[in-house]
Structures are given as structure tokens and as C-alpha cells.
Amino acid sequence: MNHARATRIAGALLLAAGLALPATQAATADTAVTPLVEAAPKVTAAMAQAMQRDLHLTAGQVQSRLAAEATATTLEQAARKELGAAYGGSYFDAATGKLVVQTTGSAAAVRTAGVHATKVPYSSATLAGVKSRIDALAGRKAPAAINGWYVDTRSDSVVVTVNKTKLDATARAFLDRATAVHRAVRVVEETSSPRTMADIVGAYPYYINNAARCSIGFTVTTGFVSAGHCGTPGSVATDSSGALLGYFQASTFPGNDYSYVSAAGGVNLYGYVYGYDGYYYYVHGSAEMPEGSSICRSGSTTGMWCGTVQAKNQTVNYPQGTVYGLTQTNVCAEPGDSGGSWLSANQAQGVTSGGSGNCSTGGTTFFQPVNPILSAYGLSLVLT
Incomplete structure (x- = not known):
């Protein structure tokens, strides 16, 4: 991308508005707080259209929801x-x-204004501890039929998911041990299993050692981050024309699913995400959105698709091993979308790890949150 083109793109896209929280009448949870539409982060027309299609919203409802989610992000920290x-x-x-x-x-x-408060038996800390104990049970690899486990905030429980079509004695024994950890543990049966999508691309494509393809997640000041299962330290990353992009400096998978590729000399770094719809999407930061928030993903196989965040800090059991700390969504993805970019409005959220289903019938997709990647490798996003 040359400078002139980047300038044209920048001029065509909308800048994010500052976050403005409306005034409240009293410091109680029952006080009505109506987020101002003007406070909504600005998104491009293409992302708004994808949200309308996938979340079944009108154009006005997209803006109202973005404003409400921006307010909720701030209120969540206050309530915590x-x-x-x-x-x-x-x-x-x-x-x-x-x-x-x-x-x-x-x-x-509960005195945090503008929230709906409800009483539950178990605290977040308790459920996180239960999940950690199941993590310890699994070690590096759980039985193949076990899809993963996570804290399900809405039901105040820890859910263990299992592919019932693969259920065997080893998986049943694991489920017995997991459910014995705490009464909050429950089992949910599924008919498919998550898989990594490392063979082809999400946002801009890159090739690992001139063979398998993955996608650039987000640009950092010295290169880019992507999924860990895409390559190992020393692997070479090239673009679709064979030009050198850089070298894998670090990679973690399983356990986590992230990698860092340092850019080769002369490579231009731009803080955009390509939507495969003719638009480039701005990245203004990496504020993590609450569960239930809208989120969109870009991938070269299926384009831009949107949905909601369903659970955080999920443990997923892939055939290659167990990965911790992923975020679950109801956004579809297909092989070739691996490593791609996840955005909530203009905030970077993560890179595609894997999932199940497809974009014809729907599915579940997991992403590796971006902030732990930046922290692990001491990186900074290139922002626009």
C-alpha cells in the first residue's frame, strides 16, 4: 500500500468519536441510563452492513447498540x-x-448506575478457580472427545463441552473427574469439534516457508502478530507474490495460540484491517469488550462476519493439544480464516484460533485475545 493510497483510504473512513457517558440521575443500579447514539464509536458502512445482516439490526439499531456497548465497557470496570x-x-x-x-x-x-444487578451463588473468582482445576486435570492434552471448558457467566457455571459422536471411556473418565471438582460444573454435548484453521488466510495472506498459508492478525510497530499454530521461530513469512515479509521470532501453540513475526527491512507497516469488501478498517486501540458485545471478524475465505462474544477465558481442546484463555463467539469461520483479525468497532480484540461449523449453517469460533500477545512479546499496535 503506497502513501497516497493510504491517505485516500484514511480520508474515506470515519474517525472514532470520543467516548461520552451520559449523565445519571442517582448512583443506583436501577437508574435508567440511555447511552447517546453520538457516543457510539464510528464504524465504516461495510462493517455496519455486516452487523445489520448477522445481528438482524437496522442501521439505527447498529448505532444504538454500539453506544450502549461503549457505556457497558466502562460500567463493567466500575462494577468490578x-x-x-x-x-x-x-x-x-x-x-x-x-x-x-x-x-x-x-x-x-449494587450502586453502579445504569446496570441490572442480579444475585448468583458463585463469584467470578470461585468459577475461575474451578476452571483452573480442570485445566490442571487436562495438562497438555485432554481426551479427543473433549472440546473444551469455560466459565459460562450467564448460568454462573463452568461448562465442559464434549463431542458426543466421539465419546469413549477415556472421555467419560475425564468428565467424571471434571464434574467432581465442583457442583458448578456442567456438561454440554455437541456434535462437532473445534479445529485449527492454519492452512489458509484471514486478513492479508502470508505463506509460511512457501507452503501453508495464514493471515496477518494485527500490525505492530516491528511486524505483525498472528496465530501460534501458523509457524515456529525461524520460519519465513512471504506475501502472495513471494516477497519477503519477515521471520517468526516467537510462537506458542498449544497452551496459547499466538505468534510474532518481525518485519523484514523495507516492509511498510499499516495499522489497518482489510475486510475483503473493498474497505480498510481503522484500529484505534485494544480495549477488551464485555461478554455479549458485538464483534466482527475478517477472513479471506468468507469475508466479514459478525456476531457476539459468548464467553471469555475458555479452554479449547484441539487435536494438537489444549489451548487456554481463548474467547468464544457465535461468529462463523471456515478453514482459511485462521489467524485473522477480530474487531469490536475500532478496537482490536484478537486473532482467529479455530472453531467448528461453517458460514452456511453457522458455527462457533474461538479467538486468541490480542492484549496477552502484546504483553507476552512487549509489542505495540500500529494505530490509525
Whole structure:
């Protein structure tokens, strides 16, 4: 991308508006807080259209939802700080446009304005501890039939997912041990299993050692980040014309699913995400959105698709091994979308790891959150 073209793109795309929280009447959870549409982060027409299609929204509802989610992101931090050890998780409820905050104490005592508070038996810390104990049970590799496990905020439980078509004695024994960890553990049966999508691309494509293809997740000041299962340290990354992009400096998979490729000399670095719809999408930061928020993913196999964040810190059991700390979504993906970029409005969220299903019938896709990648390797995003 040359400078002139980047300038034209920058001029064509909308800048993000500053976050403005509306005034509240009183510091109670029951106080009505109506997010101003003007406070919504600005998105391009193409992303708005994808949200309309996949979330079944009108153009006006897209803006209202983005404004409500921006408010919820700030309220989530306030509620977490207020409740401390009693915090039981929170999620954005699209039906009401409000953040639902769960507490092990009295719901009536929650003072964070503009949230809907509800009482639950278990705190977030308790459920996170239960999940960690199941992580320890699995070690590096759980039985093949076990798809993964995660804290399900809405049901205040830890869910273990299993492919019932592969269920065998080893998997049953694992489920017995997992459910014995705590009464909050429950099992959900599925008919497919997650898989990595490392063979082809998500956003801009790159080739590993002139063979398998993956996608650039996000540009950093010294290169780019992507999925860990795409390559190992020392591997060469080239573009579709064979030009050298850089070299894998670090990679983790399984355990985590992220990698860092340092750019070769003379390679231009741009802080955009390509949507395969003729548009480039701005990246203004990497603020992590709450569960229930809208999110969009770009991949060269299937283009731009949107959905919602369903669960965070999920453990996923791939055939190659167990990966921790992934985020679950109901966004579809297909082989070739691996490593691609996840955006919520103009905030980077993560890179595609794997999933199940497809974009004809729907599916579940997991992404590796981007902030742990940046932290692990001491990297900074190139922002626009």
C-alpha cells in the first residue's frame, strides 16, 4: 500500500468519536441510563452492513447498540471495582441494552448506575478457580472427545463441552473427574469439534516457508502478530507474490495460540484491517469488550462476519493439544480464516484460533485475545 493510497483510504473512513457517558440521575443500579447514539464509536458502512445482516439490526439499531456497548465497557470496570470479591461476572444484554452485573451479595446493594444487578451463588473468582482445576486435570492434552471448558457467566457455571459422536471411556473418565471438582460444573454435548484453521488466510495472506498459508492478525510497530499454530521461530513469512515479509521470532501453540513475526527491512507497516469488501478498517486501540458485545471478524475465505462474544477465558481442546484463555463467539469461520483479525468497532480484540461449523449453517469460533500477545512479546499496535 503506497502513501497516497493510504491517505485516500484514511480520508474515506470515519474517525472514532470520543467516548461520552451520559449523565445519571442517582448512583443506583436501577437508574435508567440511555447511552447517546453520538457516543457510539464510528464504524465504516461495510462493517455496519455486516452487523445489520448477522445481528438482524437496522442501521439505527447498529448505532444504538454500539453506544450502549461503549457505556457497558466502562460500567463493567466500575462494577468490578465496587463489588470486589462478591463480583459474579457481567455481560451485555442486547435485549435491554444494559450491562447485567452478577453478585454473590445483595443485588439491591449494587450502586453502579445504569446496570441490572442480579444475585448468583458463585463469584467470578470461585468459577475461575474451578476452571483452573480442570485445566490442571487436562495438562497438555485432554481426551479427543473433549472440546473444551469455560466459565459460562450467564448460568454462573463452568461448562465442559464434549463431542458426543466421539465419546469413549477415556472421555467419560475425564468428565467424571471434571464434574467432581465442583457442583458448578456442567456438561454440554455437541456434535462437532473445534479445529485449527492454519492452512489458509484471514486478513492479508502470508505463506509460511512457501507452503501453508495464514493471515496477518494485527500490525505492530516491528511486524505483525498472528496465530501460534501458523509457524515456529525461524520460519519465513512471504506475501502472495513471494516477497519477503519477515521471520517468526516467537510462537506458542498449544497452551496459547499466538505468534510474532518481525518485519523484514523495507516492509511498510499499516495499522489497518482489510475486510475483503473493498474497505480498510481503522484500529484505534485494544480495549477488551464485555461478554455479549458485538464483534466482527475478517477472513479471506468468507469475508466479514459478525456476531457476539459468548464467553471469555475458555479452554479449547484441539487435536494438537489444549489451548487456554481463548474467547468464544457465535461468529462463523471456515478453514482459511485462521489467524485473522477480530474487531469490536475500532478496537482490536484478537486473532482467529479455530472453531467448528461453517458460514452456511453457522458455527462457533474461538479467538486468541490480542492484549496477552502484546504483553507476552512487549509489542505495540500500529494505530490509525
